[in-house]
Amino acid sequence: MTARIRFGALASTSLAALLGAGAPLEATAQEAQLETRRDTIVVTASKRTEDIQDVAMSVSAVSGDYLEEAGIANVAELAKSIPSLSITQSNNNRNSTVFIRGIGTSGTNPGIEQSVGIFIDGVYIIAAGPIQGNLQDVNAVEVLRGPQGTLYGRNTPVGAVNITTRAPTQTAEKGLTIGLGDYSEKRISGFIGGGLSDTLAGRVSAWYSDRDGYETNLYDGDDVNGQSQMGVRGRLQWKPSDTLTADFIGYMSRIDANCCTADQINPTASTGIATSGFLAAATAIGRPFRNFTSGDHVVDDDYEGDNVTDVYGASASFNWDLENGHTLTSITAYNGYKDDIRKLAADGLPQATATGSQSLRSEGWSEEIRIASPVDQTISYLAGVYLFSQSLTYTTSLTIAEHGNRKFPPAPGRALLVGDNSTFFYSQKTQSAALFGQATWNVTDDLRLTAGARYSSDDKDGFLVSRVKAGSSPAFLTVFQNNPVGALS
Incomplete structure (x- = not known):
């Protein structure tokens, strides 16, 4: 059986003040460790399991472990860790717009689909905003730059965000x-x-x-x-x-x-x-x-x-x-x-x-x-x-x-x-x-x-x-x- 418990502090100025001068060294070491983990991830962007170095497309990927240790729990925070990805939030829960390389679908008309497609476990999600909190128990997140209509069922003329959640195994696991x-x-x-x-x-x-x-x-x-x-x-x-x-x-x-x-x-x-x-x-x-x-x-x-x-x-x-x-x-x-x-x-x-x-x-x-x-x-x-x-x-x-x-x-x-x-x-x-x-x-x-x-x-x-x-x-x-x-x- 595998069990894990993780306690952490999200961005908190009071905690940073208590840590004092030793904090920058610890943060630098952790960032280097997380960066290494991102570089060795296996991706499924091409609908096959491949090493990220062998994928013939522009793709960035982060692992679920990285997301947890970095305190990233929603799609909006994801943009802080992936180059060329930006996510804007408007005046309500649903009006989030995803941009890749500065290109995306602007406006708040609910009848207009995003030009950056979001897929969770292979399924096209019909809107970006409502999945704000769904980066939980995630295996990996991949951001594909450029049109992906020859690989994905729903057309994605600007790019795609591919999210895979952790699959169950025969090994007993639990975590908090x-x-x-x-x-x-x-x-x-x-x-x-x-x-x-x-x-x-x-x-x-x-x-x-x-x-x-x-x-x-x-x-x-x-x-x-x-x-x-x-x-x-x-x-x-x-x-x-x-x-x-x-x-x-x-x-x-x-x-x-x-x-x-x-x-x-x-x-x-x-x-x-x-x-x-x-x-x-x-x-x-x-x-x-x-x-x-x-x-x-x-x-x-x-x-x-x-x-x-x-x-x-x-x-x-x-x-x-x-x-x-x-x-x-x-x-x-x-x-x-x-x-x-x-x-x-x-x-x-x-x-x-x-x-x-x-x-x-x-x-x-x-x-x-x-x-x-x-x-x-x-x-x-x-x-x-x-x-x-x-x-x-x-x-x-x-x-x-x-x-x-x-x-x-x-x-x-x-x-x-x-x-x-x-x-x-x-x-x-x-x-x-x-x-x-x-x-x-x-x-x-x-x-x-x-x-x-x-x-x-x-x-x-x-x-x-x-x-x-x-x-x-x-x-x-x-x-x-x-x-x-x-x-x-």
């Missing part, structure tokens, strides 16, 4: 990791696994983290923009024979964020909100505006955000080792997420000008079948077929509150009314099919020629409608109008 950090951050994760029979092994991993808000709200003195995460993953591996391996994986996680209370950027500028008239009116109603400096971890808002995201999925993969050395693989998968911004801080002001909410539902099914030849023959190849479907619904609502006219000064006789409301609804369905393949001619031990091809067909249908609440003011209707566009394709 505890960490503390700034803003009262607490992290705990653990796993347990081992053989269930001669042909079946299982593994369960779970994680929880909680962090206080890193900004202070002048309105009520609360800390805002805090976050808690929890999740569990179960995995079974069945080996009924020497030639067949089946993996069954299921997971679910939740991100509960006091997010995202906004800060007014440069409110005293000529285009800012803090005009002399606004400041006088704000003071007159007993809610003076006090946050005149951006970037100081201080906000001033009467309405604090509340964002809950649930992520879930399951997959079944089968690998058959054929008599001629080829491997036949089938991966059937389902994954989805729900994202609810139940309270949207829409204005960043201490006055009640407007409130909002957003709701997103997305789920997808996929089937991938591929065959791979041995890598040591003169011409090695991989070919596959991929089917994918996704459904998505998105609803957002905005309601004018009692001081709406102070933020949106009306024309004479055209004031906004409390309760003016606009609701936007969008749905989208995607059906996709693809054929892909790649072949390598091993001319000599030092020379290889690789070529690949892909054919994809994507069919997207959508429905869009925007409605304004009956009885809304004429002033509101000049900005928000009924727009029953209907079906889109």
